[in-house]
Amino acid sequence: GEKILEVKNLKKHFSVGNGQILQAVDDVSFSINKGETFGLVGESGCGKSTIGRTIMGLYDKTAGDVIFAGENVHELKEKNKFSFHRKMQMIFQDPYASLNPRSTVREVISEPMEIHKIFKNKREQLEQVYELLEEVGLSRDHINRYPHEFSGGQRQRIGIARALALDPEFIIADEPISALDVSVQAQVVNLLKRLQAEKGLTFLFIAHDLAMVRQFSDRIGVMYLGNMVELTSSDQLYDNALHPYTQALLSAIPIPDPDIEESRERIILKGDLPSPINPPSGCVFRTRCPMAMDICAIEKPKWQEVEPSHFVACHLYRESSSEKESPIKLTIS
Numbered sequence: 001g002e003k004i005l006e007v008k009n010l011k012k013h014f015s016v017g018n019g020q021i022l023q024a025v026d027d028v029s030f031s032i033n034k035g036e037t038f039g040l041v042g043e044s045g046c047g048k049s050t051i052g053r054t055i056m057g058l059y060d061k062t063a064g065d066v067i068f069a070g071e072n073v074h075e076l077k078e079k080n081k082f083s084f085h086r087k088m089q090m091i092f093q094d095p096y097a098s099l100n101p102r103s104t105v106r107e108v109i110s111e112p113m114e115i116h117k118i119f120k121n122k123r124e125q126l127e128q129v130y131e132l133l134e135e136v137g138l139s140r141d142h143i144n145r146y147p148h149e150f151s152g153g154q155r156q157r158i159g160i161a162r163a164l165a166l167d168p169e170f171i172i173a174d175e176p177i178s179a180l181d182v183s184v185q186a187q188v189v190n191l192l193k194r195l196q197a198e199k200g201l202t203f204l205f206i207a208h209d210l211a212m213v214r215q216f217s218d219r220i221g222v223m224y225l226g227n228m229v230e231l232t233s234s235d236q237l238y239d240n241a242l243h244p245y246t247q248a249l250l251s252a253i254p255i256p257d258p259d260i261e262e263s264r265e266r267i268i269l270k271g272d273l274p275s276p277i278n279p280p281s282g283c284v285f286r287t288r289c290p291m292a293m294d295i296c297a298i299e300k301p302k303w304q305e306v307e308p309s310h311f312v313a314c315h316l317y318r319e320s321s322s323e324k325e326s327p328i329k330l331t332i333s
Ligand code: SF4
Pocket: 243, 244, 245, 283, 284, 285, 286, 287, 289, 290, 291, 292, 293, 296, 301, 313, 314, 315, 316
């Protein structure tokens, strides 16, 4: 497909005092095709939200490039930034925190259109607000009410309506359903899916739960401690995950069938998530990896395409031909 977004060797480091550096995102590369949903998954603190915010231009990059619709996001001129923001919008985890409590639904949804001077008259703008409310499944009667008067799921619908107000092409949804009741999560996912089909939207869908991204994503990138460790199609990831971390995440997803569930082996990771301030040498996952070898502490595994469109960073799969000394040969089953 046609690429809408390219993230190339992106690094985002924060200085946290005492000369210490937090490596929130360390050399991450991926691209997103027009109209697809790309799921970005990993534990909290793995850098996935930082990637989202850096793509949006809310954070400066430390190194690398973010190319959106052919333009380098971090090199946009002021006047181009404005039109850029019409094309890319964000939906947040906590819709309550992202909505101004003193603004009515009408004001919340109208604001982006006013800033961008989309409509000449108020009447047209109001009509558009009504249309957006309908699109996200909220009644017109809600228009003069305030965010606190709504349930979590309804507030997320308001947040989605606001994100859609400028008719964007690309939406970054940062854990949009994590704060919602399980019963409401599916409704919001279905709403996002429907809007995507109707409007041809492209999504970057960020979540900490692999089961959650699967329902929605065409391809999935798995993050661990600032690094992307595996990237492939949603189906391939579930059928043939290669990275030990992905395998552990998958083994933690409950299977509804009790027979399978009982006989299944759960991979329990030892130890705690290390700090991104002093990440382990070599492979960042090695302190918790059940397969760790000597080389894992010495050399950072390369990001390589081990089969078509399936990328992984792990020494278990290193190509013997491209290495100079004593390659470790392992069969992938
Ligand atoms: Fe485990 Fe080594 Fe692969 Fe890292 S490179 S995931 S430590 S086997």
